[in-house]
Amino acid sequence: MNAQDAGAIVSPAELGRVHFIGIGGAGMSGIARIMLSRGIAVSGSDAKESVAADVLRGLGAQVSIGHDPAHLGEADTVVVSSAIREDNPELAAARSRNLRVIHRSAALASLMLGRRAIAIAGTHGKTTTTSMTTVALQHCGIDPSFAIGGVLSASGANAQDGTGDVFVAEADESDGSFLLYTPTVGVITNVEADHLDHYGSAEAVVQAFDAFCLRVRDTTGGTVVACGDDPGARDVAERARAAGVEVLLYGTGEYCDVRVVDLGSSSTGATFGLVVGGLRIGEVELQQPGAHNALNAAAAFSVGHLLGLPSERVLAGLALFGGTRRRFELRGEARGVRVYDDYAHHPTEVTAVLKAARGVLAPGGRVIAVFQPHLYSRTLAFTEEFARALSLADHVVVLDIYAAREDPVPGVTGAVIADRVDLPEDRRHFQPSFLDAAGQVAGLAQPGDVVLTIGAGDVTVLGPEVLKALG
Structure with missing residues (x-):
């Protein structure tokens, strides 16, 4: 969080027109939704189209795809998350115009007043x-x-x-x-x-x-x-x-x-x-x-x-309570194999979700974990812990690292985790090709198995692809 974005919390009435950079994110879209409900004029931009962007448009927000200073329009306040870099053209323009720039949490704190x-x-x-x-x-x-x-x-x-x-x-x-x-x-x-x-x-x-x-x-x-x-x-x-x-x-x-x-x-x-x-x-x-x-x-x-x-x-x-999407979410079943998706991206979370999977496993079934590491820094900090957690599965496929806001680190890939998983070599795999992962997992799965796609990145899209490959 940029120190200059953490100032005093202002009331919603003082925000004026609000522009969100990265409006499609889970946290940002929720705040924008509440502001729209309270009659605040909202605009925003994001790198790509999403369901959240479409929903916000339907609620009255002006949402643009791509980042351009022109998208700021007549905004009085600009909301950013820590994922937005200082060289983002919209943020740079907001600073040059001396607009109020606040962190996502400051915007939420304003709504909680x-x-x-x-x-x-x-x-x-x-x-x-x-x-x-x-x-x-x-x-x-x-x-x-x-x-x-x-x-x-x-x-x-x-x-x-x-x-x-x-x-x-x-x-x-x-x-x-x-x-x-x-x-x-x-x-x-x-x-x-x-x-x-x-x-x-x-x-x-x-x-x-x-x-x-x-x-x-x-x-x-x-x-x-x-x-x-x-x-x-x-x-x-x-x-x-x-x-x-x-x-x-x-x-x-x-x-x-x-x-x-x-x-x-x-x-x-x-x-x-x-x-x-x-x-x-x-x-x-x-x-x-x-x-x-x-x-x-x-x-x-x-x-x-x-x-x-x-x-x-x-x-x-x-x-x-019927659950939250991406939290041990059942994506479907094909050929006797159930596919779940979970947002776990810390070793403790991976351990918890794999233990939970044992509780829903059919007799004779196996747990197949498809894990996408999130961030190079987290991968390096918790390599051994991730490997130990994934060893609770029967088969493990580790994808390459989802960089998110970070720059790649030379020589660091998902293989650093896969190589340390305490399973026989034929039951632990590093899969650098995202496109080939669904077919590989479908080839491993047998009736009665549970497949878990795990991680905070785009691994979530693999669930339907695994089901398609199974079918």
Whole structure:
């Protein structure tokens, strides 16, 4: 985040006409959608066409493809994300015109003014937990506003300007910009080293979450909700409590305020009971598998509990939650092979999704993981950890690295991970050709297998291609 873009949060009325550079992104499009709902004039540009761009046009935004200073039009405020480089022609023109340039998080913080903000942070699980919380609160009838870094499977929406006074937002820690928020409830799902290209060290990551807790403390009635099962989140929570922050812990430990018990699985997803204050208050059967999703649901329940909502309604909402796109999303089945897609791009996330896949596997079936590393910096920082996580699969196909905002690093490819996966050579593969990957995976798959396309890049498009090759 550019320091000059992190100034004071202004009210929506002060923004004037707003232009988004990279408007099709998950976070940017959601903010633009809410602004349009509030009557703010919105324009934007992106590198390519997308469903999000079409939806925003339908809502009244002027969306251009390609980046050109002329696209700024009569904009008063320009919104950017950390993925936008300073040499972007629209950003350079905005700076030369002395327009207000704000970070995506500052724009979101502006929209949260006057609402009870629920900011959901953490190294992993933010999108699912934000989605679960949103659906559970909707089921309780309070119609929250929400902004999620993914799309709810049931509604197809990633954001909405609700009529209630609660605003649920995914709080992205990747560039430190989540410290712009002053939430009433701050959720921390976990704290691990990641985004070291921004932070530089694991210690700096922890310090950012410490600072996030102090932002919560500065809000009237502010409470930090943290996962007691995660060592990093628990340590941050304990320091926050010592600093005078109200803290609620959730997890499986006896010391947790909201406790997950009798964790199991059904044919559809995780099952568990919840204990609050020593009383078992209900049972949950999720539509999503995995112990990590049980914890995500416990976090969402904790938010509803703090808001004083009826426990049975919150639990019913969690049971109805139909998932978020790209979070263990079933893309289809062909020739007895099910294909799922997941956004996991950190070793801990890859581990969780592969363990979850075991829970839905048919007897005799195998897990085939198709992994696309995301960022050269992350690949180099976590090579061994990625290899260890992928070793949980039966077959692994590693694609080349999705560069995103980074420049290529000579000599660094997906092979650095594939070569270290602890599987026989005929069960671990580096596939440098994206075009050949679907056919290779289809050739490996047998009836009863589960194929997972995993990563934060464009690996998601492979799922339909694998199904086509199988068919």
